[in-house]
Amino acid sequence: MTSAPHLRQRDDIVLSVQNLVVEFPAGRGRRVYAVSGVDFDLATGETLGIVGESGCGKSTTGRAIMQMPKPTSGRVEFEGRDLVGLSAADLRSARTRIQMIFQDPISSLNPRRKVWDSVADPLRIWKRGSEADIAALVDRVLESVGIDPTRARESRPHEFSGGQCQRISIARALVLDPSVLICDEPVSALDVSVQAQVLNLLEDLKAEFGLTMVFIAHDLAVVKNVSDRVAVMYLGRICEIADSDDLYARPAHPYTRVLLDSIPVPDPTVTPQPVDLAGELPSPMSPPSGCRFNTRCPSADDVCRQEVPEMQPIGDGHYVACHHPLVTPVTIGGVV
Amino acid sequence: MTPLQTEHRSDVDPLLQLDDVRTHFKTERGRVRAVDGVSLTLRRGRALGIVGESGSGKTVLSRTIMGLLPSTAEVTGSIRYSGTELIGRGRGGMRGFWGREMSMVFQNPMVSLNPVMKVGEQIAEPLRLHLGMSRSDAKATATRLLTDVRIPEPERRIDQYPHELSGGMRQRVMIAIALACGPSLLFADEPTTALDVTVQAQILELIAEQRRDRNMSVVLVTHDLGVVAGHTDDIAVMYGGKLVETAPTTLLFSEMRMPYTMSLLRSIPRLDDPSHTRLPVIAGRPPDLVAPPSGCRFAPRCAYARERCHQEEPPLVPTSHPDHLYACWYPVGSDEFNEREADLVRSGAVPVAIARGEQK
Amino acid sequence: MSEPSAETGVTVPMAAEPGRVQRRIGIGFWLSMSWIVLVVLAAVLAPWLPLKDPDANYIVTGTRPPYGPSWTHPFGTDQDARDLFSRVIFGARTSLIIGFVAISFGMIIGGGLGIIAGYYRKWVDRTISVVMLILLSFPALILAILITSLIDRGLFTISVTLGILAIAPVGRLARAATLSFAEREFVTAARSLGASNGRIIVRELLPNVVIPMAALALLGMAVAIVAEGGLAFLGLSIEKGFTWGKLILYGAGARDLERAPWISFAPILVLFITVLALNYAGDRIRDYFDVKEISL
Amino acid sequence: GGGDAADEPADEPATQDTTADTEAPAEEPVTEETLVEETIAPEEDLDPVFGGTLRYAIEADVDGLNPTRNSISAPGYVILNAVFDNLFVYDENDVAVPFLAESGTPSDDFKDWTVKLREGVTFHDGTPLNADALLVNFSSLRSSALPALAINPFFPPLNADGTDPGIEKVDDLTVIYHLLDPQAYFPAYLTGQLGMVGSPTWLEAALVDPTLNQSPVGTGPFVFSGRSEDSVTTVVRNEDWWYGDVYLDAVEFMPVTDADLRVELMLNAEIDALHTTHFPSIDTLEAEGFKQVIDETGEESFGMINMAVPPFDDIRAREALALAAPIEQYQLLINEGLGTRANGRFVPSSPNHNADVVQVGDDIAAAQPLVAEYCAERGDETNPLLATTTCTDGKINMELQWAGPSVVQSRIADILEAAWSEAGFNVTRQEIPQDDHIAQVAVGAYNVVTWRQFGAPEPAVDNVWLLCRTIGAISLNWPRNCDEARDEVLLAAAASTDPAERASLYQEAEQMIADAYTYIFFNHTRWSNAFADNVYGICDRMLPDGAHARCYSGGAGDLSTVWMQ
Amino acid sequence: MNYLFQRLAMAVMLLLAVSALTFGGMNLLGDPLFNILGPVAADTSNPTSVAKIDAAKEKYYLDRPLPERYVRWLGDMVTGDFGVQFSSTGEPPVTNLLKERTPRTFQLLVLAQFMATAISIPWALIAAARVRRPTDRISTVTSFLLIALPNFALGIILKYLLGIKLGWFPLTYTASDPFFSRLHQLILPALTIALPAAAVYQRLLRTDLVTTLQEDFILMARSKGVPRRRVLVRHALRPSLFSFITVFGINTGALIGGSLIVETIFRVPGLGSAIVEAILREDFPVVLAIVMIATTTFVLVNIAVDLLYSVLDPRVRR
Numbered sequence A: 001m002t003s004a005p006h007l008r009q010r011d012d013i014v015l016s017v018q019n020l021v022v023e024f025p026a027g028r029g030r031r032v033y034a035v036s037g038v039d040f041d042l043a044t045g046e047t048l049g050i051v052g053e054s055g056c057g058k059s060t061t062g063r064a065i066m067q068m069p070k071p072t073s074g075r076v077e078f079e080g081r082d083l084v085g086l087s088a089a090d091l092r093s094a095r096t097r098i099q100m101i102f103q104d105p106i107s108s109l110n111p112r113r114k115v116w117d118s119v120a121d122p123l124r125i126w127k128r129g130s131e132a133d134i135a136a137l138v139d140r141v142l143e144s145v146g147i148d149p150t151r152a153r154e155s156r157p158h159e160f161s162g163g164q165c166q167r168i169s170i171a172r173a174l175v176l177d178p179s180v181l182i183c184d185e186p187v188s189a190l191d192v193s194v195q196a197q198v199l200n201l202l203e204d205l206k207a208e209f210g211l212t213m214v215f216i217a218h219d220l221a222v223v224k225n226v227s228d229r230v231a232v233m234y235l236g237r238i239c240e241i242a243d244s245d246d247l248y249a250r251p252a253h254p255y256t257r258v259l260l261d262s263i264p265v266p267d268p269t270v271t272p273q274p275v276d277l278a279g280e281l282p283s284p285m286s287p288p289s290g291c292r293f294n295t296r297c298p299s300a301d302d303v304c305r306q307e308v309p310e311m312q313p314i315g316d317g318h319y320v321a322c323h324h325p326l327v328t329p330v331t332i333g334g335v336v
Numbered sequence B: 001m002t003p004l005q006t007e008h009r010s011d012v013d014p015l016l017q018l019d020d021v022r023t024h025f026k027t028e029r030g031r032v033r034a035v036d037g038v039s040l041t042l043r044r045g046r047a048l049g050i051v052g053e054s055g056s057g058k059t060v061l062s063r064t065i066m067g068l069l070p071s072t073a074e075v076t077g078s079i080r081y082s083g084t085e086l087i088g089r090g091r092g093g094m095r096g097f098w099g100r101e102m103s104m105v106f107q108n109p110m111v112s113l114n115p116v117m118k119v120g121e122q123i124a125e126p127l128r129l130h131l132g133m134s135r136s137d138a139k140a141t142a143t144r145l146l147t148d149v150r151i152p153e154p155e156r157r158i159d160q161y162p163h164e165l166s167g168g169m170r171q172r173v174m175i176a177i178a179l180a181c182g183p184s185l186l187f188a189d190e191p192t193t194a195l196d197v198t199v200q201a202q203i204l205e206l207i208a209e210q211r212r213d214r215n216m217s218v219v220l221v222t223h224d225l226g227v228v229a230g231h232t233d234d235i236a237v238m239y240g241g242k243l244v245e246t247a248p249t250t251l252l253f254s255e256m257r258m259p260y261t262m263s264l265l266r267s268i269p270r271l272d273d274p275s276h277t278r279l280p281v282i283a284g285r286p287p288d289l290v291a292p293p294s295g296c297r298f299a300p301r302c303a304y305a306r307e308r309c310h311q312e313e314p315p316l317v318p319t320s321h322p323d324h325l326y327a328c329w330y331p332v333g334s335d336e337f338n339e340r341e342a343d344l345v346r347s348g349a350v351p352v353a354i355a356r357g358e359q360k
Numbered sequence C: 001m002s003e004p005s006a007e008t009g010v011t012v013p014m015a016a017e018p019g020r021v022q023r024r025i026g027i028g029f030w031l032s033m034s035w036i037v038l039v040v041l042a043a044v045l046a047p048w049l050p051l052k053d054p055d056a057n058y059i060v061t062g063t064r065p066p067y068g069p070s071w072t073h074p075f076g077t078d079q080d081a082r083d084l085f086s087r088v089i090f091g092a093r094t095s096l097i098i099g100f101v102a103i104s105f106g107m108i109i110g111g112g113l114g115i116i117a118g119y120y121r122k123w124v125d126r127t128i129s130v131v132m133l134i135l136l137s138f139p140a141l142i143l144a145i146l147i148t149s150l151i152d153r154g155l156f157t158i159s160v161t162l163g164i165l166a167i168a169p170v171g172r173l174a175r176a177a178t179l180s181f182a183e184r185e186f187v188t189a190a191r192s193l194g195a196s197n198g199r200i201i202v203r204e205l206l207p208n209v210v211i212p213m214a215a216l217a218l219l220g221m222a223v224a225i226v227a228e229g230g231l232a233f234l235g236l237s238i239e240k241g242f243t244w245g246k247l248i249l250y251g252a253g254a255r256d257l258e259r260a261p262w263i264s265f266a267p268i269l270v271l272f273i274t275v276l277a278l279n280y281a282g283d284r285i286r287d288y289f290d291v292k293e294i295s296l
Numbered sequence D: 001g002g003g004d005a006a007d008e009p010a011d012e013p014a015t016q017d018t019t020a021d022t023e024a025p026a027e028e029p030v031t032e033e034t035l036v037e038e039t040i041a042p043e044e045d046l047d048p049v050f051g052g053t054l055r056y057a058i059e060a061d062v063d064g065l066n067p068t069r070n071s072i073s074a075p076g077y078v079i080l081n082a083v084f085d086n087l088f089v090y091d092e093n094d095v096a097v098p099f100l101a102e103s104g105t106p107s108d109d110f111k112d113w114t115v116k117l118r119e120g121v122t123f124h125d126g127t128p129l130n131a132d133a134l135l136v137n138f139s140s141l142r143s144s145a146l147p148a149l150a151i152n153p154f155f156p157p158l159n160a161d162g163t164d165p166g167i168e169k170v171d172d173l174t175v176i177y178h179l180l181d182p183q184a185y186f187p188a189y190l191t192g193q194l195g196m197v198g199s200p201t202w203l204e205a206a207l208v209d210p211t212l213n214q215s216p217v218g219t220g221p222f223v224f225s226g227r228s229e230d231s232v233t234t235v236v237r238n239e240d241w242w243y244g245d246v247y248l249d250a251v252e253f254m255p256v257t258d259a260d261l262r263v264e265l266m267l268n269a270e271i272d273a274l275h276t277t278h279f280p281s282i283d284t285l286e287a288e289g290f291k292q293v294i295d296e297t298g299e300e301s302f303g304m305i306n307m308a309v310p311p312f313d314d315i316r317a318r319e320a321l322a323l324a325a326p327i328e329q330y331q332l333l334i335n336e337g338l339g340t341r342a343n344g345r346f347v348p349s350s351p352n353h354n355a356d357v358v359q360v361g362d363d364i365a366a367a368q369p370l371v372a373e374y375c376a377e378r379g380d381e382t383n384p385l386l387a388t389t390t391c392t393d394g395k396i397n398m399e400l401q402w403a404g405p406s407v408v409q410s411r412i413a414d415i416l417e418a419a420w421s422e423a424g425f426n427v428t429r430q431e432i433p434q435d436d437h438i439a440q441v442a443v444g445a446y447n448v449v450t451w452r453q454f455g456a457p458e459p460a461v462d463n464v465w466l467l468c469r470t471i472g473a474i475s476l477n478w479p480r481n482c483d484e485a486r487d488e489v490l491l492a493a494a495a496s497t498d499p500a501e502r503a504s505l506y507q508e509a510e511q512m513i514a515d516a517y518t519y520i521f522f523n524h525t526r527w528s529n530a531f532a533d534n535v536y537g538i539c540d541r542m543l544p545d546g547a548h549a550r551c552y553s554g555g556a557g558d559l560s561t562v563w564m565q
Numbered sequence E: 001m002n003y004l005f006q007r008l009a010m011a012v013m014l015l016l017a018v019s020a021l022t023f024g025g026m027n028l029l030g031d032p033l034f035n036i037l038g039p040v041a042a043d044t045s046n047p048t049s050v051a052k053i054d055a056a057k058e059k060y061y062l063d064r065p066l067p068e069r070y071v072r073w074l075g076d077m078v079t080g081d082f083g084v085q086f087s088s089t090g091e092p093p094v095t096n097l098l099k100e101r102t103p104r105t106f107q108l109l110v111l112a113q114f115m116a117t118a119i120s121i122p123w124a125l126i127a128a129a130r131v132r133r134p135t136d137r138i139s140t141v142t143s144f145l146l147i148a149l150p151n152f153a154l155g156i157i158l159k160y161l162l163g164i165k166l167g168w169f170p171l172t173y174t175a176s177d178p179f180f181s182r183l184h185q186l187i188l189p190a191l192t193i194a195l196p197a198a199a200v201y202q203r204l205l206r207t208d209l210v211t212t213l214q215e216d217f218i219l220m221a222r223s224k225g226v227p228r229r230r231v232l233v234r235h236a237l238r239p240s241l242f243s244f245i246t247v248f249g250i251n252t253g254a255l256i257g258g259s260l261i262v263e264t265i266f267r268v269p270g271l272g273s274a275i276v277e278a279i280l281r282e283d284f285p286v287v288l289a290i291v292m293i294a295t296t297t298f299v300l301v302n303i304a305v306d307l308l309y310s311v312l313d314p315r316v317r318r
């Protein structure tokens, strides 16, 4: 565990992901190194945000937690059990405790089924109560996400807007009363106005259902808004993890800095900063050695090119994997 | 370059003048009023941002100006480009403008380049067609253009196919194509939504730079207020096919009048807000453009709307600043508005911080 | 495996976008369906309809058949003075049975295999795809002739043989449709909700795959009917009784075409309209549900 | 007269779509002219010219062109007559006279025939024609699979040492054929397959390489030049034919199975000649004024019954079948009223015709009681072919088999089935390819088939289909009808040189054939050879003794005198 | 390279499977002996026949187990020896038949596919350029009619109208005629194949063109000021050719076996008519050989189509 000092030793950890590696075969013996050794944990009631550029492995991480697909190696400890080794049957039932919401609200609902049925389905699969109980529960959950249950009984997904579809899939994820909810870019496809509705809804539901969430997005501002902690990913690895406000206030990794600088601010008085980022994102099929960011990092040197940086603490709950962090490391609790 | 550009001084007469432009589509469901009476002016060398929610008619408006609409579209009103009327010119009539006078950068660089033609060919095509360049001249020019848009190793790239380039590079290629014949007006329709933030920043920077170097006018279509804030001179806000507010950028942000503009801005999560800040939302969904609501089209979703908003359509009126126009009966800052705002803050729908922060 | 024809002969399914304008299916569709229903009804009810005996020789003494269309024989008679109108209707019975049995067989086997291949992927898909590829690369009509000549030329054998030919195209369609749906997130979602594979296939995939298949069923029925005609034309269709194909063949000699064109043209016309109606209806269903089809 | 020696299998119902055969009401007297009728205007004043390629459409392709190995049917004779010369040919009076042979002399008992060859004739490949050549031909024929079956019953079996007692070389140009029975008309055999002489060099090579069966080498007026199976067989002029000048540069034989199409091709001038047995075609060609040679003395079309197995081992079942046969309808529909109804093997103008023999049919009422009687008595025996009882519910189960696919054959089956069903037969239809069909009939795996046969101008040659001795595991006596008394009559007729005696013997045999109900005669086959207007010299061959050769028989004739303009 | 190798390996496997199935099926269901010897095969009581049967069994290895026979056949085939025809009148090598007939069928198909392509591409371009306007609707109706017309019916009609009534084309195919007149003789059969094929191709291509024409890169091309016709031909056509060439490929393979009806109607003695006869005669070596030719062509054409994809679309290149 030395390489993952940011994993916390607390009793209320529901989900702990350790050294998660996911690789995909890419034909002709090549592999896509989608996720290469990711560690994080999640305490009850906490929301962890994951940000990063397209292709950095955010979704893969999320799905690997659900064991869809099974990770190449690593542990996914959920409520004390390692999901990686579970039998198919055990996994099926474990999955009811972790749920996922997807980026594309429309394709995550079956176009040929009434949305009410889609929401009721999980209950039917697990035979949670009589048909009447199920109906009552579904109606209640639909109402709590702001969808009229009567309309839901009669309508198919295409009769709802994107935002409504996203609410419906949230409802479907919630009927089984999961303890962890993984949201994979749930608002990226939505308009800002609708995005705000969904973000607020998630906040409300979190309180109502006592959810623990992993929130994946590429928009740092959105992530920051919903998360307690944020992990920044770059090319399959976490490069920085910190409390949301802390990350914004004191970014320690050069990549985090770049990300923050790139975000356009809706304020004409702020002149946009030229982005200090060289070159292109390397291919996940041949990631650079050493620090994966070294090819584009302004302060990269030979060490960065050769040695993989370890996670190191640089503040309270603030960790960075960088040889040359922008913030000087601090001592926490006697450890370096 | 073309006589049009040398004859007129930039701020004397407008490069583009729209007057009551309406673009309607005939569909099986009825008439879609995608653009419904838009008037606006764009001066030479300036950057205009068009913002609005999805489906508000931004794309249709820019394509109307370009004359790139499907045959189901009906356009009325007047669009004058450097004094020349564009409406009614037909495809053949517009072709002379495309590429040379005005050109366009599309939203998704992944699908806007011909996948089966080499990048170089695609850049060279307008050069050869419009400027009658020889093959080798066109190739040399194409290489130069690639250098201009900051593509490393342009000689190699020119013989590559789009899929061999990253998204950011493809968007640069698109810009190179758009710039090839030295247009006076560049439409950029959400040029960065498909790109990562880091790339987005670079592309926006590139467009701004090219605009300055070439003294072009740019129309930047986007739904992201952050993008327009940093990269435009003027902003036009669209809602439901109509222009609801237009002003120079700084003015708009400091003195926005339209509750819609304000709500839009408020609903964006901001980095400098602490996490878990509650976002004020715009309830409901954008209007159906086949049967738009009567009165103010935003009224059904507007937290500040009153009876009148549902009955009468507000005209576009100027504020004290002649370039700042808005269409609202009870604009931000009016008594009726403030009254409602106070209610909302009290009820918690609008967090105090935001209400205060936005009213500067 | 990216076989040459992996993407071939196949359909990719539809995306019902939100708020998408529902197109009308059109009058042509209803016309086509009416014709199909009419033919099916006539065929089913043929024995109870006031039709002439299709096997009787209505020779008018002192004259020599074939007789041209008239009040007594609306479609005329064949060389043996048999009433073509009732023969065409009775022929519809066999032709439609062949079409129906063939495509049902193809749908059940091919559709099942296709969905399984598309859903389970990996070696299951590879195995099934190879089987389909083998079936597909075997020249269809030759396979049909071979099987029927080696077994027999009964109604059942011919129908099933044509059904076997339908397996690969239907299977590929079902596979492609399944693949495209299986990648959608609602399937992932269902799995994450703990739905079993069987349930996902039946509840989530089947309803979506059924529509492109329905379109294909109509087209496939048309193809099977025509294929039977082809066999008949080679003289290799069913031995006992007659089909449209056999009726056409009876009048297809050069001399009969010249002196009595109705003998082959009456069944050709009915076959043609039926195939047209099936094709058109299938095509409309496909368009209506926005199934992108490459081909049959 | 003599005939096609090894006529067998290819003789059946032709595979084509349209080979309909016909006849007219039996009562109608058939005039002398219908025997061989030439509709060709005399053309004495025209001088033959050299050159031209004649395109000749034949009704089917042939599977081989070796007269000693392949069974030759009418289309085969059309081609082979061009490449080969026969030892004997029929003259215009149907007497077999020497042609490639210089003479043929019988022993007193007509059992040994000495045949002397012409001198100085060579085959196309340069091999000289001599007695050894005949020996090679004979042995090749005797060892063949099917043609041998038609020959062997008349010759002694091979000796243990492999030598053949059937033929004996006398000198370089003379052989003696040793027969089992007295055959007064043996030369007739030598007008057919047995008398076609192929190059021994070629025949021996063909034994090793059977593909050579496709490229015949004879002494005839034309030299085989090339063959593309199912499309065209080409022969070119033999510049030094021993018998004289040949005018045509080449002849192309093209199989066109569709009779209608053959006529269309003629009308379109895509071909110059054709042969056909299709009555409407003959009609059309006549209406269009083409030159035609018509011959109705040849084969008959009939239904044939297998007597070896139940139910038709019982004469009542056969008689019922014959009585119920819809002969009138067959004439009207299949033959379109254009054919001549047959009552037996001979046309009425033949001296061998027995006017008392009338083919029964069209009498369902008379058939029904016979069926009932049969079923009552023998209804629970087994029909081995169908593997059912001979009767079910008082109906006789039977199979009707024909060679197909063929539209006309299916129509015939429709008509027969309808009538027979009414009479109390439960008909199972069985359409099988020609080759199989013949094989099935040869091994006796059938109940009833439609068939075409009895084409030899000399009736003795047709004995092979009728004698007891040709019954076996493979029978050429297809119905397996062994009647010793009839055999005696037939053999006596073959040995008789007295025309009157001969005629009465054949008439007696006709009655015996009719009494057995093994054949249901429908009609006489009418063969027409038709030619385009610019084709001349048809049937102009003069024989060495100065007589005219018989024109066309069984759809095949001689092209050596033909020329085109 | 590696990829091509994989494809070829796959193709070989496919051919093995198809041949094994055909070989097995035919030998299990039919009796080759009967087809070699004819009725003699049934004559088991006669010693000479028995000798012949034994000789044939020996010669054709009929007394060996099926797998062994298959392997022997396969070995021969690989060396170009397809065995001899089963025929009671001689044993001509199957290769003779193939040599004669294959070129005819191939000429027919090349001509047909050429005509189909030459008709369908301009047709599709015209229709796509005028989507949903009268021209397009008429063309759709036309293609529907053509597709719904069974090829035997179309063959009969063409033969009757153009061949018999109008006499524009000869009714026979004569193998001995010079090349160009044989080509002339092939026009009607080729047209019978080409018309429905053209209709199918047209519909596919039109649909794809319509889809392509809605792509952003087409709009992009137009916004560059590229003339309409050039947009259509230069920008839209190539990326729209995929389904077209895919089906073209499949069709080419299918037609080898599927041309038999047309070959029968127009009496072109090609592979199609040969295989029908062979199947009816249970002439297994010929059936196998033609099935192998058809399958090999199918597989090769499809590999070619695959390679063509990468020519058409650089994205597919590896």
Ligand SMILES: Nc1ncnc2c1ncn2[C@@H]1O[C@H](COP(=O)(O)OP(=O)(O)OP(=O)(O)O)[C@@H](O)[C@H]1O
Pocket (backbone or CB within 6 Å): A024, A025, A032, A033, A034, A052, A053, A054, A055, A056, A057, A058, A059, A060, A061, A218, A284
């Ligand atoms: N099933 C798969 N097979 C092969 N490669 C895959 C697969 N899924 C993902 N990848 C690759 O793994 C890498 C990480 O993908 P992932 O979807 O996790 O990225 P992401 O961060 O979610 O990106 P985005 O923001 O675009 O959703 C990418 O390079 C992607 O192409």
Ligand SMILES: Nc1ncnc2c1ncn2[C@@H]1O[C@H](COP(=O)(O)OP(=O)(O)OP(=O)(O)O)[C@@H](O)[C@H]1O
Pocket (backbone or CB within 6 Å): B025, B026, B027, B032, B033, B034, B052, B053, B054, B055, B056, B057, B058, B059, B060, B061, B070, B072, B223, B289
């Ligand atoms: N060809 C067309 N036919 C019918 N309606 C159309 C057509 N094109 C656009 N529309 C409609 O016009 C309206 C405006 O569309 P437009 O694309 O301009 O929106 P936008 O503001 O650009 O949205 P986005 O942010 O999603 O790009 C939408 O309701 C759209 O459905």
Ligand SMILES: [Mg+2]
Pocket (backbone or CB within 6 Å): A058, A059, A060, A184, A185
């Ligand atoms: Mg993702």
Ligand SMILES: [Mg+2]
Pocket (backbone or CB within 6 Å): B058, B059, B060, B189, B190
């Ligand atoms: Mg847009």
